[in-house]
Amino acid sequence: MRDGTDIQMPLWLTKRAALTPERTALASGGGNMTWExxxxxxKVTARRLAKLGIGEGDRVALLMQNGPDMAVVIHALPFLGAVFVPINSRLVPSEIRWQLADAGAKLLLYDLPHRETAExxxxxxxxxxxxxxxxKPAEGPLxxxxxxxxxxxxxxTSGTTGRPKGVMLSYGNHWWSATSSVFNLGxxxxxxxLVCTPFFHMSGLSILMRSVLYGITAVIHPSFDPAAANRAIREDGVTIISVVSTMLAQMVEEQGGRGYPDHFRCMLLGGGPVPKPLLERCRDQxxxxxxxxxxxxTASQIVTLAPEDSLRKLGSAGKPLFPSELRIMDGEEEASPGQPGEIVVRGPNVTLGYWKRSDxxxxxxxxxxxxxxDIGCVDREGFLFVLDRRSDLIISGGENVYPAEVEAALLAHPVVVEAGVTGVADKRWGAVPVGFVRVKPGEVVTEKELVRFCGERLARxxxxxxxxxxxxxxxxxxNKLVRRRLPELLEEKEEKR
Incomplete structure (x- = not known):
């Protein structure tokens, strides 16, 4: 029986260029580029890489800034059958060195801003x-x-537990991710x-994959800036943007209550649990x-809220995209509706596995x-509500405390802009939640006021x-909150004392 993985098709960029050669593929500060x-x-870049001996199965690592140059290289690698290994530009040299060795990268390609780090x-x-x-490009067929x-x-991966793991994604994973998304969003x-998340992150790369399959324009920003993102929506015709909650909060704040033009149809929000006050503010605007x-x-989203449910199910991540499946597991048993458990998913966009980590x-x-x-629950209608990462869960006196829920309570306060919560050891309770907040410039609120505010919204x-x-x-x-680094802020305070 064929499982679909042996299906052969023309290279995506070649097919797209043949179908819509004059359409705009990429738009950036440097101008536009058509699919042709x-x-x-x-192809020229692929031939230059071939000149260096890059070929079938070779891993090529990229340490580059978002932009047309990086997009060209990503699209060049399939012409050689080479494998793309994106490198997070925020890593220190020793972390990059480990990833290059683990992937067995044959080449690290970098741009000028990353020269010192790369070398x-x-x-x-x-x-x-x-x-x-x-x-000079090599001769020969591609x-x-x-x-x-x-x-x-x-x-x-980000390596929240030990060394990072190399997630293997096939062409089929990217294909089904793009297909599933378009079935839902149209x-x-x-x-x-708009691409304002890095190409070395799944959110940014998935947009590049979708643009070539859909034949739409990827508007590339080198990094996220809320004013630039809002301007791109208002003035550059951006219709869709992918963000996480901190990015959305900054955009809403910068927008200052102004609405978006009618052509803007989708703020695709991912990156974990989202504070309900932020969603309510967006609804009201x-x-x-x-x-x-x-x-x-899962090669990006696997669960998404359908447009018709966006207001009715505020706070839900939605239902599994076509043709994926989802379960909530309590140990080895499937949890009943409303009961928290581990989120378990299946579908053709799910990874092949971890590179060299068969165990x-x-x-x-x-x-x-x-x-x-991840921890979540499903209601009786089948809508997923994401509660938290299992690794972030705080168990206090035998009770489960989800940091995202506490952060949402803090963010409901009118002067709190950002919030993070983590657990610290406690002799009596085992662990207790501790909060970190950033308030609006010029505003003042005391710790006592915030504790009382949370007490009106949360169990003791x-x-x-x-x-x-x-x-x-x-x-x-x-731009996602890294909760595991919150304890470092406590250590810094102690050192200053």
Whole structure:
């Protein structure tokens, strides 16, 4: 029986360039590029990489800033059958060195802003984008077809527990991710999807994959800036943007109560549980927010709220996208509606497994079901509500405290802009929640006031024992809160004392 992974099809960029050559593929501060131009540049780049000996199955790591150059390289690799290994630009050289060795990267390609880091980190061959662009292209044929079961990407997780793991994603994973999304959100040939999350992150890469399959424009920003993102929606015709809650909060704040133009149809919101006060604020301002749930291991979203349910099920991540499935597991038993448990998913967009980690792969992938490590519940209508990461769960006096719920209570206060909650050891209760907040410039609120505010909204065991005021919260490259680094803020306070 065919499982679909052996299906052969033309390379996506070649097919897209043949179908709609004059449509705009990429838009950035440097101008626009059509699909025909993008294919031409990608082929030349592939031939230059071939000159360096890059070929079938070779892993090529990219340490580059978001922009057309990086997009060209990503699209060039399939012409050689090479595997894309994105490198997080926020990593230190020793972390990059480990990932390059683990992936067995044959080449690290970097751009000028990352030159020092690349040359310090690499024990493999390194090459700048400028140097690559000066090479004479090799002769000979390039690949014209792909198989959905082939490996396209090895993307390393953030490493919340030990060393990062290389998530293996096939062409088929990307194909089904894009297909599932369009079944839910629909498609307009005039769509322009803003990329302001990094290409080395699943959120950014998935937009590039969808743009070539849908034939729509990817509007590329080098990094996230709330004013620039809002301006792109108002003035550059952006119709869709992918964000996490901290990004959305900044955009709403910068927008200052102004609505978005009618052409803007989707604020795709992911990155974990979202504070309900933020969703309510967006609802009141008419911002079309569609909450999602997904992971690197699912090639982006696997659960998304349908447009018609966005207001009725505020706070829900929605239902599994077509043709994926979802369960909530309490140990080895499926949980009843409303009961919290581990989110377990299955579908053709789920990872092939972890690179060189067959032991971990066997542990989390059983009969096609992927154990996410996230905690959630499903209501009687089948809508998923994401509660938290299992690793972030605080068990206080035998009670489960979900940091996201406490953060939502803090964020409901009118002067609190950002909040983070983590657990600290406690002799009596085992652990207790501690909060960290950033308040609006010029505003003042005391710890006592915030504790009392939370007491009006939370059970006693969920109220933060201490609340610390900070200038900024630790975030990763995609602007998601990194809770595991919150204790470092406590250590810094102690050192200053």
């Amino acid at each position: 131009d993008l294919e031409s540049q990608a 310090t980190a690499a024990e493999t061959e390194v090459l700048s984008w400028d140097r690559l662009a000066s090479l 690949r014209s077809h792909l198989h959905l079961g082939e490996l396209h990407t090895i993307m390393y 498609l307009d040939m005039n769509d322009r999807w 008419g911002i079309p927010v569609f909450q999602t749930y997904g992971l690197t291991e 971990v792969t066997r542990e989390v992938l059983r009969d096609g079901w992927f154990r996410t490590g 065991y969920k109220i933060p024992r201490r609340i610390h005021f900070v200038r900024e919260l630790p975030k990763n490259a995609s």
